[in-house]
Amino acid sequence: MSVKYDFLIVGTGLYGAVFAHQANEAGKTCLIIDKRSHIAGNIYTEKVEDIHVHRYGAHIFHTANQEVWKFVNRFADFNRYTNSPLANYDGEIYNLPFNMNTFNKLWGVTTPDEAKKIIEQQREKSYVENPQNLEEQAISLVGNEIYEKLIRGYTEKQWGRPCTELPAFIIRRLPVRFTYDNNYFDDPYQGIPVGGYTAMVERMIDGIEVKLDTDYLENKTYWDSLADKVVYTGPVDAYFDYCFGVLEYRSLRFETEVLNTDNYQGNAVVNFTDRETPYTRIIEHKHFDFGNQDKTIITREYSVEWKLGDEPYYPINDEKNNAQYERYKTLAEQENSVIFGGRLGEYKYYNMDKIVETALRKAAEVLSSQ
Known part of the structure; x- marks a missing residue:
């Protein structure tokens, strides 16, 4: 390969794809490589039994940014899916986020004033002026009953440790709505x-x-030689050979199966908020598309400890890891021919619309300077 490209894009996820599209549209030559055997990164969907399966967990696109919405609609028609997850606590079903349907199920109340009064009474009983952990923070916000049924078990599974050992900043605020709106x-x-x-x-x-099954870091010098600039969306610590240590993540494990029924749980996403159920949620993929197929496909999602070599999903943005990342960021800023972007490149959790927004902004900035 002696071709010289304007841009080498490492990763076919949303950040890399948006940047590549903008560069290509501006007349720049691009090569995209990805170490996976498919495009689209963690938003990859594959068709099984005529159902679009979200292989790496549920992804619902939502945004308040009209520019971003117009951009993604250039490449797809979007259905009217509204994210209305349910919580299953020991067989009891509650609506999420916490709203009047939730409060009616918990306490039989029918008005916002009644719900507010109960929450305030529970908060007062357990209020802590300066919460020292997630449990104290959550109870101080919404009271003991909501915490025990709808927060504690799910959160402990998600993070792999008791809420009393998790920092309070993880849950500084909780969405509480005093309307009958499940969106x-x-x-x-x-x-x-x-x-x-x-x-x-x-x-x-x-x-x-596009070249798949291609690991950039295995032959970095060669790939760098093919392009004037590199857009790198992989782990920033891996790029610098972990010179300041390994940044930490939580990972996920998925168990997916085809079932000979047309409807397993009646909703696309059901969170299991008790501590005893080992998985955090079940996704029933056909409901994302209002499917009427004879079969259905479900995925049980488990939150698991991450170790180097596992798929990184959620950056652990605590003080230790953030300080470590700042050192990597300083190195990254000195790499004049490399753009670090996305969840792994910036060690930051992004919703999909924010990925699109930041990629569009960065592409505009880079392309305008050329």
Whole structure:
């Protein structure tokens, strides 16, 4: 390969795909490589039994940014899916986020004033002026009953440790709504691409050369030599060979199965908030697309400890890891020919719309200077 490209994009996830599209549209030559055997990163969807399966967990696109919404709609039609997850606590079903339907199920109340009064009474009983851990923080916000049934078990499974050992900052605020509205997001634009996310990304990078099953870091010098600039969306600590140590993450494990029934749980996402159920949630993929297939596909999602070599999902942005990342960020800023972007490149959890927004902004900044 003696071709010289303007940009080498490492990763076919949303950040890399958006940047590549913008560069290609501006007349720049691009090569995209990815160590996985498929495009689209963690938003990859594959068709099984005529159902679009979200292989790496549920992804619902939502945004308040009209520019971002217009951009993604260039590559897909979005359905009207509204994220309305349920919580299953020992067989009892509650609506999320906490709203009047939740409070009616918990206490039989029917008005916002009644619900507010009960929450305030419970908060007062356990209020802590300066919460020292997540448990004290959560109870101080919403009281003991909501905490025990809908927060504690799920959170302890998610983080792999007791809430009394988790820092208070993880849960500084909790969404509490005194309306009968089960929509999890407040954003005006929401939905899932008809045909799945993979098809959306395919259209985004149409006409751009892509190489899969290719690990950039295994032959970094060679790949760098092919392009004037590199857009790197992999782990920032791996790029610098972990010189300041390994940044920490939580990971996920998925168990997916096809069932000979047309409807398993009646909702796309059900969180299991008791501590005894080992998985955090069950995703029933057909409900993202209002499917009427004879079969259904479910995925049980487990939050697991992460170790180097596992798939990193959620950055652990505590004081220790953030301080470590700042040292890597200083090194990254000195790499004049490399752009670090995305969840792994910036060691930051991003919603999908924010990934698109930051990639568009960075592409505009870089391309305007050329």
